[in-house]
Amino acid sequence: MNITANRTSLPLSKRRRYLLDDQVGFVLRQAFQRHTTLFTEKMGAEITPTQWAVISKLHEIGACSQNLLGRQTAMDAATVKGVVDRLTKRGIVATAPDPNDGRRILVSLTEEGENLADLHIGRALDVTEATLAPLTATERGTLMSLLMKLR
Amino acid sequence: MNITANRTSLPLSKRRRYLLDDQVGFVLRQAFQRHTTLFTEKMGAEITPTQWAVISKLHEIGACSQNLLGRQTAMDAATVKGVVDRLTKRGIVATAPDPNDGRRILVSLTEEGENLADLHIGRALDVTEATLAPLTATERGTLMSLLMKLR
DNA sequence: TATTGTTATACTCTATAACTATA
């Protein structure tokens, strides 16, 4: 009997091999890496994908409380705070107390931030296009709907 | 004319709107986040997905030069060095000079590392299963092949 | 009680650039 081939003492019929390249997590990481490379090439190193999520979401929906902004961009409270702090320091977003709810901070794009968003939206769409370039239109739709099911 | 709706002066027919939730990069990040959460739940916080890539790849192919290991796990030289350093400090991998090529360092699993790999392979397969749980078998295959095209 | 946000802390991953050593 080949011990090497069956380390876990499972019956051979149920033995489960592990090939890294077949695991969805590994392939997801590589796909996201590829996307990030394209993002940096087209958007410049000054904006990261995560920062762009905040900028483009504010551009889309307008001023927004910090926690809600985090939920809209898939970040927890501590993470979104760090991102907002860095963008505030650079004059891209600004914060103000919410007059209607003393707990809340309203985050919004500054004028500079709005301009930056306007200037980069076309490039951001190019990033999506470049990332999906290896796929046909049909495949792109399939991929997006499958990925959305994984959330 | 509605300026707000056409900030970029593109003709309306070609105007390109940007909805964050429709961008592949954003959805990829969320899918990878979900996977990482499941990974941490099932594997424990002591092993990250990136560290597991190194461990499982060494378990799969045996000792390997550091740079080659990086290529096999989708990390550049500086990144894989950091990961190998942390795993070395914890006694999970060990390094030794390559007798056949003075430039190279051979990285391998220690006995403790081999045991750790054996113990965690089943759980790692469970992570893949849990990540893909929302999909049918056919959908899983489709997703994997589409993701692989994006690399 | 639940929600919002802050702060402190820590770790990991990631990349670039300049460098040495060997093939």
Added chain:
DNA sequence: TATAGTTATAGAGTATAACAATA
């Protein structure tokens, strides 16, 4: 010349936990 690896440096994202303020 090309490859392998190191080092220094920097920044970003991520999470947890404890906490204060407000609804």
